[in-house]
Amino acid sequence: MKTLITNIGELTTNAPVPEHAAAGDDRCGTLHDAAVLIDGDRIAWVGPAAEAPDADEAIDAEGRAVIPGFVDSHSHLVFGGDRAAEFEARMQGQKYAAGGIRSTVAATRAATDDELRIRLRGFLDEMLAQGTTTVEIKSGYGLDVATEERLLRLAAEVTPEVTFLGAHVVPAEYADRGDDYVDLVTGEMLDACAPHAKWIDVFCETGAFTVPQSRRVLEAGIARGLQPRVHASQLGPGEGVQLAVELGAASIDHGTYLTDDDVTALAGSETVLTLLPGVEFSTRQPYPDARRLIDAGVRVAIACDTNPGSSFTSSMPFCIAVAVRDMRMTVAEAIHAATAGGAAALRRTDIGRIAPGMRADLVLLKSPSRVHLAYRPGVPLVDAVWKDGVRAV
Numbered sequence: 001m002k003t004l005i006t007n008i009g010e011l012t013t014n015a016p017v018p019e020h021a022a023a024g025d026d027r028c029g030t031l032h033d034a035a036v037l038i039d040g041d042r043i044a045w046v047g048p049a050a051e052a053p054d055a056d057e058a059i060d061a062e063g064r065a066v067i068p069g070f071v072d073s074h075s076h077l078v079f080g081g082d083r084a085a086e087f088e089a090r091m092q093g094q095k096y097a098a099g100g101i102r103s104t105v106a107a108t109r110a111a112t113d114d115e116l117r118i119r120l121r122g123f124l125d126e127m128l129a130q131g132t133t134t135v136e137i138k139s140g141y142g143l144d145v146a147t148e149e150r151l152l153r154l155a156a157e158v159t160p161e162v163t164f165l166g167a168h169v170v171p172a173e174y175a176d177r178g179d180d181y182v183d184l185v186t187g188e189m190l191d192a193c194a195p196h197a198k199w200i201d202v203f204c205e206t207g208a209f210t211v212p213q214s215r216r217v218l219e220a221g222i223a224r225g226l227q228p229r230v231h232a233s234q235l236g237p238g239e240g241v242q243l244a245v246e247l248g249a250a251s252i253d254h255g256t257y258l259t260d261d262d263v264t265a266l267a268g269s270e271t272v273l274t275l276l277p278g279v280e281f282s283t284r285q286p287y288p289d290a291r292r293l294i295d296a297g298v299r300v301a302i303a304c305d306t307n308p309g310s311s312f313t314s315s316m317p318f319c320i321a322v323a324v325r326d327m328r329m330t331v332a333e334a335i336h337a338a339t340a341g342g343a344a345a346l347r348r349t350d351i352g353r354i355a356p357g358m359r360a361d362l363v364l365l366k367s368p369s370r371v372h373l374a375y376r377p378g379v380p381l382v383d384a385v386w387k388d389g390v391r392a393v
């Protein structure tokens with residue numbers, strides 16, 4: 001089955017740009033009056049609409065914009081309960097702290113598989129409707145062997161990008177015994193969880209895990225064939241970024257507080273910095289300065305970090321709008337970071353771009369330009385979504 005999407009007014013291809021492109025360069029690889037041919041689950045051809053090959057069906061984009069499907073490389077979608085009361089209190093002045101995670105742990109342990117599964121699928125549907133075609137999902141609300149294994153099993157039902165985050169926080173029953181909990185995470189819990197996961201992650205932060213503890217977690221995961229990614233420098237500066245770079249992590253996520261040495265280390269590495277604008281929005285923390293990072297040559301991604309505590313949005317367009325307004329990214333940089341950037345943060349070479357051979361994950365917008373994603377915040381601008389070549393929205 002060949003489908004031609006034609007009469008595309010503005011096509012964002014994310015064709016490769018030089019590694020350290022200047023801010024003015026078109027990192028989105030923009031084509032006008034373009035067409036895309038989908039053959040099965042892949043993109044078969046991209047070029048001027050006037051030269052488009054024949055297809056079994058043609059979709060007229062009516063001059064509107066098409067972008068790659070969003071790659072949301074950071075989420076915590078398997079959990080029970082919510083924390084609306086905590087959010088409400090925070091908006092009235094209470095400070096965000098890592099310990100709030102424990103209340104979600106209690107609700108998650110109490111939930112059945114089916115309760116968690118129904119919720120998870122609901123989140124995925126709302127993400128797809130907003131243009132997200134790939135999502136990474138972490139565990140981290142079980143914090144015991146059986147529940148962490150359960151959360152990963154449920155995540156693996158819906159995505160290959162599954163991350164074991166047993167080291168999210170130290171659970172209440174291990175209070176003041178963090179090293180003992182790390183023994184569990186790197187031992188029996190890792191044994192149960194590694195078969196379901198691709199990635200190993202740790203929250204390297206005051207109130208969560210120290211740098212030596214984080215190193216133990218990541219190295220144990222790597223020894224079991226998992227690839228590292230790290231939550232760090234969310235609540236204050238620390239050594240988590242340096243650890244992530246040293247261990248060759250695919251991504252360090254948050255990076256709200258970065259030293260100049262962190263920025264230099266990231267710029268000279270293959271590690272992506274994943275910005276999570278929903279977190280600063282929802283916790284009223286200062287936004288990281290993406291301009292400083294991009295100008296220094298750091299590769300960046302944007303993700304939602306959908307979770308019930310610090311960022312309960314599932315909207316990549318919302319995160320793009322915030323990144324443009326409050327993190328000083330250009331619109332082109334933000335769209336690139338939410339698509340190709342997310343793919344790089346997951347070390348995927350088959351998504352995040354619109355080019356022959358790539359997976360046919362595309363979004364047709366209701367607007368003539370991708371700029372509207374930031375220009376019209378909160379407005380549902382996604383008209384149609386193809387995932388693996390199948391019309392999904």
Ligand SMILES: [Zn+2]
Pocket residue numbers: 074075076231305307
């Ligand atoms: Zn997170």
